[in-house]
Amino acid sequence: MLKENLLAISLRTVFAWAATLLLFFPLGWLFLTAFKTELQAIHVPPLFVFEPTMENFGEVQRRSDYLLYARNSLITSLGSTVIGMLIAAPAAYSMAFFRTRHTRDILMWMLSTKMMPAVGALVPIYVLAQTAGMLDTLSALTLVFMLSNLPIMVWMLYTSFKDIPGEILEAARMDGATLWTEFRHVVLPLAVGGFASTGLLCLVLSWNEAFWALNLSSAKAGTLATLIASYSSPEGLFWAKLSAASLMAIAPIVVFGWFSQKQLVQGLTFGAVK
Amino acid sequence: MDRLLPRALMMPAVLALLLWMVVPLVMTLYFSTVNYNLMQPGERNFIGLENFHYFITDPDFWPAVWNTLVLIGSVIVITVVLGIGLALLVNEPFPGRGIVRVLLISPFFVMPAVNALLWKHMMMNPIYGVLANVWKFFGLTPIDWLTEVPLFSVIVMVAWQWLPFACLIFITSLQSLDREQMEAARMDGANAFQRFFYLTLRHLGRPMAVVIMIEMIFLLSIFAEIAITTNGGPGNESTNLTYMIFKQSLMNFDVGVASAGALFAVILANIVAAFLIRIIGKNLD
Amino acid sequence: MAYLELQNITKSFADAHIIKGVNLAIDKGEFIVFVGPSGCGKSTLLRLIAGLEPITSGKLVLDGQDISHVQSGKRGLAMVFQSYALYPHMSVYDNMSFALKLAGVDRQTIRQKVSQAAASLNLTQYLERTPKELSGGQRQRVAIGRAIVRSPKVFLFDEPLSNLDAALRGNTRVEIHKLHKVLGATTIYVTHDQVEAMTLADRVVVLKDGLIEQVGTPLELYDRPANRFVAQFIGMPSMNMVAADAVPSFSQLSGGRLPQDGFLGVRPEGVRVYPKGQGLGEPGRVDLVESLGADTLIHVDVHGTQLISRQNERTPLQAGEGVQVELDPSALHMFTREGRALHA
Numbered sequence: 001m002l003k004e005n006l007l008a009i010s011l012r013t014v015f016a017w018a019a020t021l022l023l024f025f026p027l028g029w030l031f032l033t034a035f036k037t038e039l040q041a042i043h044v045p046p047l048f049v050f051e052p053t054m055e056n057f058g059e060v061q062r063r064s065d066y067l068l069y070a071r072n073s074l075i076t077s078l079g080s081t082v083i084g085m086l087i088a089a090p091a092a093y094s095m096a097f098f099r100t101r102h103t104r105d106i107l108m109w110m111l112s113t114k115m116m117p118a119v120g121a122l123v124p125i126y127v128l129a130q131t132a133g134m135l136d137t138l139s140a141l142t143l144v145f146m147l148s149n150l151p152i153m154v155w156m157l158y159t160s161f162k163d164i165p166g167e168i169l170e171a172a173r174m175d176g177a178t179l180w181t182e183f184r185h186v187v188l189p190l191a192v193g194g195f196a197s198t199g200l201l202c203l204v205l206s207w208n209e210a211f212w213a214l215n216l217s218s219a220k221a222g223t224l225a226t227l228i229a230s231y232s233s234p235e236g237l238f239w240a241k242l243s244a245a246s247l248m249a250i251a252p253i254v255v256f257g258w259f260s261q262k263q264l265v266q267g268l269t270f271g272a273v274k
Numbered sequence: 275m276d277r278l279l280p281r282a283l284m285m286p287a288v289l290a291l292l293l294w295m296v297v298p299l300v301m302t303l304y305f306s307t308v309n310y311n312l313m314q315p316g317e318r319n320f321i322g323l324e325n326f327h328y329f330i331t332d333p334d335f336w337p338a339v340w341n342t343l344v345l346i347g348s349v350i351v352i353t354v355v356l357g358i359g360l361a362l363l364v365n366e367p368f369p370g371r372g373i374v375r376v377l378l379i380s381p382f383f384v385m386p387a388v389n390a391l392l393w394k395h396m397m398m399n400p401i402y403g404v405l406a407n408v409w410k411f412f413g414l415t416p417i418d419w420l421t422e423v424p425l426f427s428v429i430v431m432v433a434w435q436w437l438p439f440a441c442l443i444f445i446t447s448l449q450s451l452d453r454e455q456m457e458a459a460r461m462d463g464a465n466a467f468q469r470f471f472y473l474t475l476r477h478l479g480r481p482m483a484v485v486i487m488i489e490m491i492f493l494l495s496i497f498a499e500i501a502i503t504t505n506g507g508p509g510n511e512s513t514n515l516t517y518m519i520f521k522q523s524l525m526n527f528d529v530g531v532a533s534a535g536a537l538f539a540v541i542l543a544n545i546v547a548a549f550l551i552r553i554i555g556k557n558l559d
Numbered sequence: 560m561a562y563l564e565l566q567n568i569t570k571s572f573a574d575a576h577i578i579k580g581v582n583l584a585i586d587k588g589e590f591i592v593f594v595g596p597s598g599c600g601k602s603t604l605l606r607l608i609a610g611l612e613p614i615t616s617g618k619l620v621l622d623g624q625d626i627s628h629v630q631s632g633k634r635g636l637a638m639v640f641q642s643y644a645l646y647p648h649m650s651v652y653d654n655m656s657f658a659l660k661l662a663g664v665d666r667q668t669i670r671q672k673v674s675q676a677a678a679s680l681n682l683t684q685y686l687e688r689t690p691k692e693l694s695g696g697q698r699q700r701v702a703i704g705r706a707i708v709r710s711p712k713v714f715l716f717d718e719p720l721s722n723l724d725a726a727l728r729g730n731t732r733v734e735i736h737k738l739h740k741v742l743g744a745t746t747i748y749v750t751h752d753q754v755e756a757m758t759l760a761d762r763v764v765v766l767k768d769g770l771i772e773q774v775g776t777p778l779e780l781y782d783r784p785a786n787r788f789v790a791q792f793i794g795m796p797s798m799n800m801v802a803a804d805a806v807p808s809f810s811q812l813s814g815g816r817l818p819q820d821g822f823l824g825v826r827p828e829g830v831r832v833y834p835k836g837q838g839l840g841e842p843g844r845v846d847l848v849e850s851l852g853a854d855t856l857i858h859v860d861v862h863g864t865q866l867i868s869r870q871n872e873r874t875p876l877q878a879g880e881g882v883q884v885e886l887d888p889s890a891l892h893m894f895t896r897e898g899r900a901l902h903a
Contacts, residue, residue, distance in 0.1 A: 013368040019360060023437065024377045027384065029404060030392055042402040045411075091287035098280035106288065108551050113295045115547035117495045119516045120540040121294075123523050123532050124301035127312075147294040154287055167644035170611050175658035175705075176632030179279075185657070189648045210386045210498035215524060228387040229502050239395055239402075246388040257383035258376050261442060268439070268488065 027254075033243035041239040056244035066245060069227040073249075075138055076223055077206040080145035081199050084153045087146075089195075092157035093183075097169075107158065114151040118211045129216055138221045141213065145206040152205070153198055156267050160194020161187065197263030200256055204264075207253050224249040299540075305533035312527035325534035329522075332531075334510045338518040341425055345432070345514055346493045350486055352433040357440030357485070358478060362470075364441075365448045375445075382438040386498035393431045394420060394503045424504045424512035431499050440485045447481040448474075480553075487550040494543055515539050562587035562745055563608075563713055568617035570600075570607055570769075577603050579769040581617075585747070590739050593749045594756040595766035596792070601749045602717055604766070608747065609638050609715055622712060632658075637706035638715040642722065643698045645690040645705075651677075652686040655705045676707045679738075696727050703735075707742070716748040720755065732758065753793055757781070765789050787898035790824050796856065796867050798824045798892065805864045808841055812888045820896040827869035829890030832857050833883040834876065840885030845876050859884055 033041050035052035060066045095103050125144065126135075134140040164187060172182045213225040228249055231242045257264070309321045329335060364374060381389070397404050398419035406416035419427040451474065459469050497516050500506055506513035506521065513521070519539065523532030561584035570578035578600050585591050593601040606612045608619065610631035619627045626634045637658075646654050652673060659669045677683045680700045690698055699719060706714055719735070720728045736759055739746060750756060756763050757777040765772040765780065765788075773785040777793075784790035784798075791797040801823045803810045810817050817823055833840065843861035850873065857868045857876060861884050868884070876882065893901040 009366075009368055012363060012366060013370070016360075016363045016368060016374055017370065019363065020374045020377050023434070024380060025404075026392055026397055026434070027380055029396055030388075033396060044402060045407050046404055087286045087290060090283035094280040094283035098283075100280070104555070106284070108555055110287070110291055112547050112551055113291050115491050115543060115550065116295070117491075117516065117536075117539045117543045119495055119497070119519050120302065120536045120543070121298035122520065123305060123529050123536060124298035126523065127301070127305075127529065128297075130312075147290060150287060150291060150294075165642065165644065167640045167642050168646060170631075171638070171640060171644035171646075171705075172657075173611065173631045174609060174636065174638050175709075176661045181661060186646060204383060208383070208385045211495065214387075214498065214501065215520075225385055225387045225498070228385065228391060229498070231391055242391060242395065246385075246392065250384050250388050253385070254380050254383045257379060261375075261379055262446075264442075 030243050030246055033240055034247045036240050036243075038238070038240045041243070056240045057248065060241050060245045060248070063241070064227060064230070064245075066227065066248060069222055069224045070248070072138060072141075072217075072221055073207055073223040073225075076141045076145055076221075077203050079138075079142040080149060080206045081202040083142070084146045084150050084202060085157075085195070085199060088150060088153035088157055088198075092154050092161055093187075095154075096158050096161035107155070110151045110154055114148070118148070122211075122215060125212075126215065136217045136219065136221045140216055141221055141223070144212045144216065145209055148209070148212070149202045149205055152267050153202055156198040156201065156263070157191075157194060160191050160198070163194070164190050197260055198267070200260045201263055201267045204253050204256055204260075302533045302536050302540075305529050306537055308530055310529045312529055321530070325530040326538075329531050329534040329538070332518075334513055334518050334521075337510045338513045338515050341510075341512060342494065342514040342516075344425060345429060345496065346490055348429045349433045349436060349493055350489050352429075353436050353440040353489065354482060354485060356437055357444050358482075360437075360441045361444035361448055362474075364445060379438045379442060381435050382442075384435065386435070387502060389431055389435050390499040390502040393427070393434075398427060420504050421508055424508065428496070428499055428504065428512050431503070432493065432496060436489060436493075440489070443481050443485050444478060447478060451477050483553060484550075487546055487553070490546045491543060491550065494539065494546075515542075561585055562589075562622060563747075564618075564620040565604075565608070566618040566620065568604070568607060568619065569615050570603055570612065571615045577769050578607070578615075581769075581771055583764065583771065583774065585745065587745055588743050590746045590748065590759060590761045592756040592760035592763050593747065593766060594751065594753055594763055594792075595772075597751065598768075599766040600769040601751075601766050605638075605715055605717055605747060605749045608713075609636055610634050632661075635712040636715055637709045637711035637713075638717065639699075639702045639706050639719050641718045643690075643702040645698055645701055647690050650687050650689055651682060651693070651701050651704075654690070654701055655708050658705070658709050672708050672710075673704075676704045679707070679741075680704050695723055696731065699723065699731065703738070712745065714744050714746040716746065718750055719748075720750070720752070735759065753795065757793070763793075765792060783900070783902065784892065785900050787822065787824070787894050787900075790892060790894070790900070794826060796827050796869070798826050799830060799866045800824055800894075801864050801866070806841055806862055809886055812886060813891060813893055816901065817893050818895055818901075821901075822894040822896075822898075824892035824894055825886050825890055827856065827867045829887040830859075830866055830868035831870070831885040831887065832859055832868045832874075832876070833885065835881040835883060838883040838885050840883045843882050843884045845878050845880045845882055847878055848874060848876060850874075857882075 032048070034056055035054070036047065036050055037053060037055070040047055040050050095107060129135045129140050168186060169182060172186045177185065208225070210225045213223045214229055217223065217226055228246060231238060231245065306325050307320060307322055308318050309324070310318050360378065364371065364378070395403070400406050400416045400418040405419070409416040417423065455473060456469060459473055464472070495516050496514060497520065500512055500514065500517045501520070504512040506517045515535070516539065519532050519535040522528050522535060563585040565581050565583040568578055568581045569576070581604060593604060595601050603612065607614050610626070610629065614627055617627070618625060621634065646657065649657065655673045655676060656669045659672065674683065677686055680703060682697070682700055682704055685693060685697060690701070693701065702719070720731055723731060732755055748755070748759060760777055762774060763777055763780055764774050767788055773780060773789045780789060780793050784793065787800065791800070801809055803817050803819055803821045803823060809823055813823065831838070831840070841861050843859045845857060846860050846865070847858040849856040849858070853871070855870050855872065855874050857870070857874060859866050859868060859882060866884065895901065
């Protein structure tokens with residue numbers, strides 16, 4: 001009986017690790033390549049052992065002003081998340097604590113707006129932006145990111161507000177709390193986790209956003225997505241630099257993602273999976 | 275006061291989303307019925323359904339539809355099948371499980387742009403790429419992925435990115451599998467295969483539906499991977515609906531036709547969304 | 560003038576009438592228990608009194624003031640919730656002082672009141688802990704302490720013992736009883752457990768389907784139930800019910816006062832079972848014997864009617880044996896077909 005279990009566990013371990021390493025390999029390779037020289041990067045056969053160098057990171061900054069794009073990514077991600085939360089929080093609060101007959105329908109409607117393909121709005125938004133002279137501006141991008149993620153923010157905040165047991169709020173009411181004191185002393189402290197994970201998720205989604213970034217911005221307001229895209233057909237050897245740039249672009253988000261897995265499932269499946 | 279406050283709190287969000295939804299929709303409807311090219315901004319005459327006709331009879335149309343279906347279908351099949359497999363593998367404890375889970379989830383957080391270029395250059399380049407070297411190792415001629423099998427290459431890229439998503443969903447769902455039910459089945463004499471088929475798979479039915487629908491919605495809009503690697507080509511071999519509309523609008527600048535196409539995509543998405551909403555609605559309370 | 564008066568209270572949610580008209584007068588210092596089966600409306604009634612739900616119609620008067628439309632926090636009531644509803648992010652001290660803090664009471668007074676309440680509940684050493692770090696019984700005491708600190712006019716308890724395990728339940732029940740003796744506060748206590756009702760109450764209010772079936776002291780309800788429902792709800796095991804035409808010799812014991820289509824009721828302790836050949840009662844057969852140690856319950860079948868008998872002595876009787884069953888004529892209850900009790 002024990003031997004059987006040992007065999008099962010060993011097989012499982014081997015297969016799981018094999019599959020994992022296989023799947024993770026491209027990322028691992030990206031990581032390694034970032035520290036190679038260009039010649040090492042295209043070496044045939046591929047090099048696993050080499051002397052690492054940091055020169056690519058500097059090059060990327062010099063050549064294409066990585067910091068500018070990073071700054072734009074940061075501004076648009078943070079901006080869209082913060083503004084979005086300011087709009088979403090009151091709505092979620094109202095729907096969680098002042099439920100009406102229509103609450104469910106309104107929530108469903110909000111979610112459905114997220115399901116519409118972005119390409120459906122591409123033309124009008126592009127035309128609008130062009131007419132308003134807002135092409136290639138950070139404000140346009142921030143606004144569009146915010147609107148794209150608003151339904152998810154409302155949804156996630158709604159679920160975290162709902163997770164607060166109703167009886168605790170009733171106890172507060174019996175203790176003499178007004179609406180505002182109830183919010184300040186009970187709801188807010190208990191929903192802090194929800195705010196954090198909602199914010200995190202939206203940061204990730206905005207940071208990775210490619211469709212609008214590529215279509216509405218270029219040189220001035222371009223985000224890291226734009227920068228990476230520009231490597232699609234440059235001149236000369238560039239793999240190591242591409243890897244370095246990519247690494248710098250994805251590292252923070254991948255790490256964020258490791259910490260917020262559960263919230264992501266909730267947010268992206270609109271809570272349909274428990 | 276009692277009625278006013280909740281409504282006031284909801285107003286900004288509702289208004290914002292209403293505008294976000296209605297304004298583009300109305301404009302798209304309008305544009306789809308006029309002859310409007312961004313290169314000739316002055317001219318805008320009503321031509322009724324001509325744009326739709328033009329869109330549907332575009333030689334790229336049916337290939338794009340077919341490609342879209344193949345793309346979505348393949349990615350879904352790959353991610354669901356492998357996703358379930360991986361989830362089952364990782365569901366029981368084994369040494370290093372924590373790290374495995376973290377590593378497995380990583381591809382999902384990678385920017386689509388990085389994803390695209392990572393594969394285009396480092397993996398799929400026919401001379402220096404990793405896959406090319408692996409092929410050479412086995413004595414085969416390396417494949418020029420992006421020119422010989424462009425759609426398949428895009429499928430690989432997208433599936434690689436979405437597999438962790440499906441996997442995570444299935445892992446989450448497996449954790450709520452009723453252990454006692456499994457034990458009862460075992461006592462009833464069911465072997466491992468039967469237990470999987472009748473209990474586990476049944477339990478995974480709902481998350482499978484969710485994964486399929488969510489992926490359908492998001493995969494319809496695949497754009498960056500195609501734009502950055504194959505540009506829809508060679509020819510239209512890897513053009514999907516989204517890319518085709520994009521080409522019409524921002525490359526041909528024919529806003530009228532693009533809008534007609536966009537409406538088409540929207541209707542498609544609506545159908546899928548209707549089903550998804552029903553499932554979510556059931557779960558709401 | 561009663562301390563707390565419920566006048567014609569009704570409560571409806573859309574088309575569902577939960578409370579159909581309740582009138583009740585409660586005196587100061589009384590311990591009132593609302594008891595009844597699930598869905599009878601007892602918790603709803605409590606919540607109406609607390610102000611957590613609005614009253615559809617009727618009036619609620621406390622200490623001479625109409626509080627029907629007053630906000631919960633301003634009614635002078637304190638409630639102990641079934642799930643305790645402690646603030647998870649606050650310490651025990653903060654949980655207990657929250658209401659006073661909101662009311663603007665100064666820190667000295669708060670500290671004094673909280674320490675006093677904590678001492679009376681043996682919570683002093685836990686004041687700095689959070690609810691997570693406490694056991695179920697301790698959390699419950701914090702919930703009670705939170706209510707005590709406010710020195711309310713009326714204490715409201717919503718099934719406070721249902722989340723505790725059996726052993727703890729017994730102990731806590733005794734503690735609540737003692738606390739009431741010490742504080743002497745007016746209390747309304749909701750439970751589905753009639754043992755709690757019988758032991759804690761000054762008066763019991765039996766509810767069914769949104770209406771009061773009977774109000775009285777525990778023993779009044781036990782000895783003189785107003786109808787079949789109360790008769791069978793109070794008392795464990797329930798009162799035996801025999802249809803008037805099922806066992807004629809039993810029905811005759813009522814001296815002709817039992818209606819033809821009515822029911823005869825007798826508690827288990829009023830049913831005597833004798834081995835075959837002894838006693839003068841009806842012949843019957845033993846279905847089951849339950850020996851509980853101090854009590855013995857004998858389930859018998861008399862002409863198709865099931866009866867349960869309770870006695871202090873152990874019995875040698877076995878299932879399947881023939882027996883003689885007698886009823887104590889002084890312990891009989893009579894009910895009409897509709898269930899109303901007929902009193903001598």
